[in-house]
Amino acid sequence: MDQIAFHHDTVLSDVHMHLPGARHLMTRLNSVGQPVFVSRFKVLVEGHDNSDRGKVLDQKEKLNDPQGDTKTSPCQDEEKDGEGNVEPFLDEDGDLDVPHRPRENSAVGGRDLVCPVILKQSSPVIELEECEEEEEDRCSEGVLRIEHTMATTLEDVGKQVWRGALLLADFILSKPELFRGSTVLELGAGTGLTSIIMATTATRVYCTDVGEDLLRLCKRNISLNKHKTEPADAGVEFSWTEEEVADLYDNTRFIVAADVCYDDDLTDGLFRTLYRLCSSFTHSCTIFISLEKRMNFTLRHMDVTCQAYNHFRRCLSQLQDLSDGRCVFRVEQVPLSFSQFLLYERIEQLELWKLSAALLPLVDVQLDSDLLSS
Numbered sequence: 466m467d468q469i470a471f472h473h474d475t476v477l478s479d480v481h482m483h484l485p486g487a488r489h490l491m492t493r494l495n496s497v498g499q500p501v502f503v504s505r506f507k508v509l510v511e512g513h514d515n516s517d518r519g520k521v522l523d524q525k526e527k528l529n530d531p532q533g534d535t536k537t538s539p540c541q542d543e544e545k546d547g548e549g550n551v552e553p554f555l556d557e558d559g560d561l562d563v564p565h566r567p568r569e570n571s572a573v574g575g576r577d578l579v580c581p582v583i584l585k586q587s588s589p590v591i592e593l594e595e596c597e598e599e600e601e602d603r604c605s606e607g608v609l610r611i612e613h614t615m616a617t618t619l620e621d622v623g624k625q626v627w628r629g630a631l632l633l634a635d636f637i638l639s640k641p642e643l644f645r646g647s648t649v650l651e652l653g654a655g656t657g658l659t660s661i662i663m664a665t666t667a668t669r670v671y672c673t674d675v676g677e678d679l680l681r682l683c684k685r686n687i688s689l690n691k692h693k694t695e696p697a698d699a700g701v702e703f704s705w706t707e708e709e710v711a712d713l714y715d716n717t718r719f720i721v722a723a724d725v726c727y728d729d730d731l732t733d734g735l736f737r738t739l740y741r742l743c744s745s746f747t748h749s750c751t752i753f754i755s756l757e758k759r760m761n762f763t764l765r766h767m768d769v770t771c772q773a774y775n776h777f778r779r780c781l782s783q784l785q786d787l788s789d790g791r792c793v794f795r796v797e798q799v800p801l802s803f804s805q806f807l808l809y810e811r812i813e814q815l816e817l818w819k820l821s822a823a824l825l826p827l828v829d830v831q832l833d834s835d836l837l838s839s
């Protein structure tokens with residue numbers, strides 16, 4: 466197979482688009498015949514100050530190309546007349562073919578083209594090689610190995626890694642003491658990257674999403690990175706025991722969700738779930754939601770809008786205004802001044818929101834009714 470064809474009715478995460486081709490390798494087909502790729506995410510030991518973008522990008526180039534033999538894209542190859550001038554040329558049909566010059570200091574400059582290659586298919590020899598690679602990664606503490614698919618339909622977006630997951634992971638890595646020893650629930654975990662990072666500091670992480678296929682991928686990623694986390698109970702596959710449900714209600718201190726607000730109905734579902742959980746927990750709980758504000762041109766508006774984001778903001782306001790006597794929510798945006806431990810573009814459309822849910826003391830309600838009846 467020379468090239469993978471991406472159909473136009475699919476979406477591809479920028480995370481996979483921007484990673485170097487050499488690390489974007491197809492390893493197998495999953496049970497529904499989708500190509501599965503493996504990406505390695507290097508976790509920097511010392512986070513980079515996000516105000517120093519130049520340094521981060523410099524580091525990114527080094528990590529992508531430790532031997533300095535990175536293939537340049539065709540566009541970059543064109544630019545070698547010493548002056549940075551690009552010579553236009555004619556294509557086979559005689560049309561003028563003007564290559565796009567990478568913008569200087571642009572965060573997208575220097576990216577490799579993504580050229581997935583089938584390296585191996587399942588066979589005993591390959592499985593042995595896989596074990597050796599896993600062993601290698603096990604030894605390199607600072608590397609996350611994540612299997613994912615590329616260019617999925619909207620229903621399958623959880624099988625890719627999204628920038629929101631990396632932003633949330635960065636936040637966790639920059640504040641490990643906040644989550645240390647706690648019980649955490651992740652909603653819409655997708656490939657499980659954020660949960661895996663969370664498990665390096667939290668005591669227990671409930672990693673949730675929908676769909677057997679996706680959960681199997683997520684489980685595989687957890688086992689690929691088990692050197693970073695404590696092994697979870699084998700238990701019954703993808704189901705909750707009574708003890709776990711009780712533990713969730715009694716002990717969850719944090720709920721996290723990365724890039725789960727891109728469809729109004731799903732966003733409504735998310736906020737209903739958050740409300741139900743927080744008002745049933747026995748403790749107050751803090752929620753962190755990361756997202757990317759995506760702009761789309763719509764024919765209805767004849768303009769660029771960010772509908773999914775606007776809906777998310779409306780849901781936030783409604784939650785904050787809620788006064789049902791059981792639970793109150795305080796909503797604030799978290800400044801993205803925390804360090805960057807993972808390599809991705811922290812574009813200005815990325816946001817992190819903190820929702821603090823406080824249970825109102827039931828005793829007050831009781832007292833009020835006592836007063837009323839006396």
Ligand SMILES: C[S@@+](CC[C@H](N)C(=O)[O-])C[C@H]1O[C@@H](n2cnc3c(N)ncnc32)[C@H](O)[C@@H]1O
Nearest residue numbers: 622623626627630653654655723724731734735
């Ligand atoms: C764009 S993916 C993000 C995956 C991962 N958190 C990341 O950032 O890489 C969105 C995920 O959220 C899940 N999701 C969205 N809304 C949901 C809902 N209401 N209930 C359950 N899962 C939901 C989807 O199944 C999907 O896996």
